[in-house]
Amino acid sequence: MNPPPRVAMVAGETSGDLLAGLLLDGLQAQWPGLQAQGIGGPQMARRGFTAWWPSERLAVHGYSMEVLRRLRDILGIRKQLRARLLQDRPDVFIGVDAPDFNLGLEADLRAAGIKTVHFVCPSIWAWRADRVEKIRRSADHVLCIFPFEPALLAQHGIAATYVGHPLANVIPMVPDRHAARAQLGLHDADEVLAILPGSRSAEVDYIALLFFQAAALVLKARPAIKLIVPAVPALRERIEQLAHASGLGNALQIVTGQSHAVLAACDVTLIASGTATLEAALFKRPMVIGYRMHPLSWWLMRRKQLQPWVGLPNILCRDFVVPELIQDAATPQALCAATLQWLDACAHQSEKITALEQRFTALHESLQRDTPRLAADAIQKILAA
Template structure:
């Protein structure tokens, strides 16, 4: 039996990549994309290594073998996980037992901390090095998680520069690898090309609405977002509204919510995917809180961040935050550079008022573009190479 590995400075020599197995687990599409980026950096160094565990189609492009469908783990919301707990826990235990028997060179948890940190803790205690990518947002809420992270993680990969100091102070080996999205979005945005691609006039006044990709987000956000669009049209009939849909299920849920709210008269062009193009084409974006807010900032676009959820969840979660901001652009800038309207404040009239300022305040729009450009440069690294280099160091390659 190998001696326990307390941190990434303890390495195990590997004869060749053919002898190597690396396990990974991603629990939702964003983690699948994140892990795939890492695998794209690892595969050239480890051409014959076996990558396996739980993942999705993006990871499969790099020869990843998934033992369970990733959507078995994809549950969002504090209360939604309860009826699925036994199934998810069973998958975690089965994967743990498999990895303890196999003893891979390391385990990499791609985000999804509720599942991965518990698994990592057990694997690390057994001497299997663990890497977690990306760092949980302990700077925003649930800071007590750092105690679990210390026990669970051999090496942390973070995507925001300020996170390095947090983990380093806690004694967790850490690497800042840049944010993968900063590489996907051009620093200079061609708004005209995006509009031509979507068949929009280049001189149109375009508003992109993004109420979320999860069913729960569409359920709670759609009526308020489309209601705000109706009010904005009363101020400017020339406005064009577009909304990227993550899939057919999301499209149908969106249409259902619009019909239930009696907002069928609001003309909105629904797009199949193409979220980056929809953002690039916009004059301003009404966006649900989450990673999409960073997408909008990287496109240098004015925005209003909004979010609604089940009332009980809101009452629970509203007391856990450590910062006055929930939107990533505001967190990174440490101030309200764009408005955030949450729960009861995310009403159609308040959203419309906030969006109107984003559309019409020219000096504010210019200032935002400058700040978001600086933010883009601060997040720009070759994340595939940086994250792969950190993993290779952990496994002694």
């Protein structure tokens, strides 16, 4: 039997760590005993991944001021990693998301004859059409998580495979709300609002207080409602501080991690734009998407925006199926009003809720594939080429 390939990987942030962990499942099923190293997080570590740096070192928020403050450290890591990989060459390098970090690294490695795979097509269909040429230079193959992406990449001469979205298999088609509520100490009759202000420190600084102020207004309108927020362990203390600053105090239940249990348990979620919104859609939950960032970052992003939607559920459904309140529109009052509309609809079991669940069920079905196996098969073909 041939030895397993030598694999290097880089995953940025919590969502990339989750995707990379699932990819490692497929690679290790294909090649028992496979080892991988590079940059990763706890999900990858559970699969035996050797992290030379933790993925949180790559986590940034926005395009300008936040990035500039961290740029020296991030570029230093990339320089050291590039040198290490060129000296001790892997059979394949897999960049998982984090395109600002990974695509440049992939281009250098590919130019040196190392095969490169990029997992998660950068959202050239939403924000950054200018990245197409960079993807073509950087990746031998792109693993796509949305069904329309391979045809789009093929128009630009980029090889790609649709592998489905891993979260569509992790999250059950019919979530067990009763079990999730029992896990969190909630009762079936409780009205529950989940608050997800992001998993990065800069996101929490920009968004959490805003969301908590909106939740305080919701609490005034519905005094019996239960408010719950899942916190990344490193950010729990900061979230507790912001909760008290908003006046919520002990009215907010903060749990460490458990974001999937929180989404399964809630009636409605107030949620920051990002991968978590797709998770909420897969849990079939009504949501209000909100987001704020540094004004200069927002100005730069707006100039690159190609679609009217920001939230992934709306982009994939190509419709404003859930409200988006972004930047100046994201006020506590507006977020509260949109949240109360969903809570009222849930309380009356309205047709609006039924229609939303049907849209999200169809979305879920379109994203379900055997992602670990399909991704591993695609990588095996690349290595055999």
